[in-house]
Amino acid sequence: MKFFIVSFIILGAFASVGCNALVDPAPQSLKPVIHIEDYYLPLKSVGTSYAYCRKSSYRADTVWMTMQGNDASGLILGNQACYATDMSSQTNQYLNNYYYAMNDSEAFTLGKVSCGNHDKYWLDLKTPLMVGQTWKFKNANGSYYIESFYTAKVTRRGFQMKMPDGKIYDDVAEVLYTSKSDSTVKWFARGVGLIYSTSKNPDYDFGDEMRLVGQK
């Protein structure tokens, strides 16, 4: 009888602390992303500024990108509405307007010309953003003569990333963009947006490397 009483107490103790304490839950499988803006820049959040450390072979500076919202009058050239940001750096205080487009399923970088005449069309993200998912797009990289065909692939999602400053981002998606002459990788954190990118074919605006170093 004592044995049963002791066993009952032990089992009761187990039950009281709950099954979660008894066994760790299984890793949850990734769910499809419905709203792509969850992983993209906070374009709708007017006034939010992101600071990126920009590195290239010839320079290293900090770029500030401030969200201007959708269809910001006076900044948008052309007839189409898009999201605008302004970019400035410590070395160059001149504000470059930079345009983006986004809906529920896709997020684009348009470039610095206009919403309608996008010179650096780049399809950054696309739902459902599952590992292995691919999409294609054509990019001129600012050139009127050369066009590159890119294939984007979601190579990893749902992992953690620790930045050199010690900040840790959870639920990060890694997308690899490849063309004949380029290999660019971008990391997007859920609820934050672009946190890190590297490119073999440096872009003048973003350099070889862009790393999020601050938000305000």
Next chain:
Amino acid sequence: MSSGLEDKIIAYFDGELSDADSAELLHLTSVSPEIRGLFREHEMLRDLAQESTRSVMVSPEVESSLFSRIEALAENPVHEKAILVFSRRTALLAALSLILISGSLGYIIPKFFSDGSQLAVSSQGKGNIVQAALAPNSISSQQAENFGAKNISNSISALSSSKHIASLSEAPLNQIPLKKKNDEIALSNGTNKRDVLEHPVFETQISKANSEIKPIALRFAEINSEIGRERYSPFDRKDDLPGSRSFFEASLQTSSGFTYPADAAPIKPFAEQRLSIAYHITENNLIGFRLGSGLYQQLGNVTRTVDNGAELLSRNVETKRSFSEELYLSHLEPIFFAGNLLIEFSIGGGFIPNGYTISGEAGIRIPFSENFMFGASFALSRIHSNAISSSEILASENSNGKPVMLDAVDIHNTLNGRLHYGIIYRF
């Protein structure tokens, strides 16, 4: 009710109660203090009766040796003959067989010898014992008839009516004080020693045996003392019983089962093994040590690669074969269900490499010999891994100016469900 219950208790100790009724009686005894008291009283009375009659009891050996010597006299009164000693069960079966055979012969033979007398047929039917006992001594046919099958049958029935006497003594023949006729010792079944010793047939038989049988060196064979029929009180310490002085047990078991959360296929049969050594603190409670070789899902080592230009740390849950060392406590609960079974409940805990385990277990044991049992049980074990967490891994990382990715799971506690089965040996 009390009288009927007492009858059942008496029948139980006499070995005459059926298994089902015995199980019911033991159950009632275990749940009712009053019945338990009554049970103990009868048990004590029985013990007292046994003790008091121990010096005058006539054992089955005596019966057997007596008849064997009578038989030996028929062939060679001087030379020692081999003595066949049977257990009571064997003797009973033999007796039944003899009865059937003799009954058949008694029906068939008269058909062939229709002109023979009934007496002759009767003597023939039981002739072995009669002729063996009387032929060498030239006893008359009337004496033979008096000392013959009829009276011997009577004496056997008289002896067998005192079951306790016959079944409980193992005293050799030369230690039996046959001359103590006046002792009045009550036996548990109502007879007394005087009834037995002063029975005319028995007396005649003994006196003839003493005068006609030459003393020979008796050889006593091992006799199965009806272990299977002997009934013991459930309150007896099993340590006092012959054959249960086994304080240890060893078992070798294998297992199959599942792991939650699982990253691999179910554990296949015979994939795991465990060797257990246990000590019986009491008959039904034991403590033991268990050495196992099992498959555990544990966090693997952190691997470091460079992927897409960034450093990637990864770690997964792996199924590893490891040794485990456990201590466990078990409680055995005997039940009767189509045979004698034992229900087993266990709790235990121990260590695995870089972790520990705690477990609860329930199962069944099926004895198939005096020392061997088949055991099967289902165990649920919580396996804990002491591996560092993902946050600890990241915290310890120095990025050297580059971001570091960590793709790892954080499963430190898993639940193993295993069906163990194997052999248990008690010694």
